[in-house]
Amino acid sequence: MTHLPHLITDLGLILGAAGITTLLFKKLKQPLVLGYIIAGLLVGPHFALFPTIVELENINIWAEIGVIFLLFSLGLEFSFKKLVKVGGASSIMALIEVVVMLLLGYLTGKILGWTTMDSIFLGGILSISSTTIIIRAFDELGVKTQRFARLVFGVLIVEDLVAILLMVLLSTVAVSQQFAGSEMLTAVLKLAFFLLLWFLGGIFLIPTFLRKASKLMNDETLLIVSLALCLLMVILAAQAGFSPALGAFIMGSILAETTKAEKIEHLISSVKDLFGAIFFVSVGILINPAMMVTYAGPIALITIVTLLGKAISITGGGLISGQGLKTSIQSGMSVSQIGEFSFIIATLGLTLNVTSDFLYPVAVAVSAITTFTTPYMIRLSGPLYQFAERVLPERWQTSLNEYSSGTQTISTTSDWKLVLRSYLINLVVYSVIVISIVLLSAQYLNPFITQNVVEGNLGDIITTVITLVFMAPFLWALAVHHPQKEAQGRIWANRNYRSLVIVLGFARIAIAILFIGFLLNQFFSVQLAFLVGLVIAALMIIFSKRIQRFYIRIENRFLRNLNAREIHEASKMHHTITPWNVHLTSLDVAPEAEVVGKTLYELQIREKYGVNVAVIERGDRTLMAPTRNEQLFPHDKLYVFGSDEQVEAFRQFIQAKPASLPDSERENVSLQKLQIKHNSVLLQKSIRNSGIREKTKGLIVGIERRGERILNPDSEMVFQEGDIVWIVGVPRKIKSLEGGIEQVVSA
Structure with missing residues (x-):
């Protein structure tokens, strides 16, 4: 008997259980995510009525792949440019909600007597709402086009980025077991550095690659290339010390800026659905029903905290940002659940062995309950608003309306604000690029040259020259480039501010020289580095125009890639x-x-x-x-x-569909073979004038004439005696043709 690996039998068991339960949940019009979790519970080790998974380790690998593709697809929907355009209202609402739920989760854990680490992870679990469940609920309820729904989508975009930050911070806290501000600050700065570097590099390289290779790509190759890019970024993130899921999310957000984003999202959907299903089933497998019964009290308390805390915090954030009472209540009632990111954070705690065994099933139980309540909470938002309108004093409502109107003003930006903001952006962006070039050169380029090309100081000099060539355009932009020339010109026109402009200019040049010194310090002594730095600065001044042209080419290519989708979809604004x-x-x-x-x-x-x-x-x-x-x-x-x-x-x-006919009223279409007789009224008539199309609603696809077959005959072709006509249509209607055309046989 052929031995079948446990991996295949376990996978078959998972997908079989998932298929049956999801069909049932589809029939009941409930979220499929819950069906997957219940399927995992049924085939897990704690439920003996059905066949049980044999090797949980293999399933965990499949589940990790599922997380990667789940976050890759979320990244495709995320887009950093969307985050910039999300607006202050959604950002304020999301940040208030995250902070409030982090505190409520931590305090709830402490009240229940849990450990500090369990309480911290509980706060992280409760702070992120479920994008998948909310979008599906909006679709089912038909509110996706309403104003508050777009506000909620903005909140979800901000929450996705906060969730990534939380995963990094929680990993740092779990590994170090310390809550020192320096540890947290280091983790945040490291994350920001790599996020910016990967985003800049990805936008510069990947859209250009996809554009140049577009003629060679069909759906299959585009799918393979997209998955390859995703997994390469996963490897890169893991090498940098981050979660693999972070790499998938970043690559998805980079591809979201390309013109291929929608097509990639469509192609990847089946892969995401498959591995996402395995992930959610694995969530159910890890649930111990006995533990959920034991912790029924904490589950009920945490569910109430989630429903009320999220609704109140989002509603309060909406009012603070000036969105009005109705929109704020609708938004708050829409996000009162936890979902996929919460599972990932709970899984992170288990993987790092820093949370108790009960936290995972508690999180899943709260997610299941809040998922069931989501549609009802959204429906309840209307009556709740009407109740609030009746109860609130008229003076309060007037104040809220005046505040809401007052926040919707057109703000003006001063020249100083424009100039300083552009200088700050340039400083951050080019500093990240230059530092990364220097570090890559010191870690990879210099060892390669000194070991394989030239040894000693000559190898260091060659490394320095090559590195400077790559650094030069960004150093020039950092020291000389003025992205806001008009604003700076208006400031310069005021003699009182000229000294400040000069100081800013010298400060930028000094920073560029410090970066040159940072490079030289990697390979030479301090004294030599100082002297060589002066020489390099002089050379950069001499070749300034060439460096400027090179930088402008780089900037134009980056901006073209960054705005490619926006230009392509200008009408979608x-x-x-x-x-x-x-x-x-x-x-x-x-x-x-x-x-x-x-x-x-x-x-x-x-x-x-x-x-x-x-x-x-x-x-x-x-x-x-x-x-x-x-x-x-x-x-x-x-x-x-x-x-x-x-x-x-x-x-x-x-979106209304026509009423479907019962099977008895549906007519089959088939290929019919008919012959023209000598007494046919169609004899010597053209196909166009014969009326066959009008009478039968059929299509003449061929004619046999004296042994010759004519496919797709011309409409001006004239029927002759003995012609055999092939018609695709409904047999009943073809039979009703006038008696001069006799049906010979049906094919």
């Missing part, structure tokens, strides 16, 4: 006009929708629903201001302008 309470949003036309094939004039969209279709995006084409004769096709993306209520009514209309 969302604009909100607050005073009118209307906004621009996108809706997809489902392939099976009733509106497919109809024109905008036939649908009477503006007259019936009050919305305007501003743009239709069809594949790579963008139809601006479409005419009323424009037809709708499957997968069209419509950009419509209207209020929440108008957009929601229109969304339901365009």
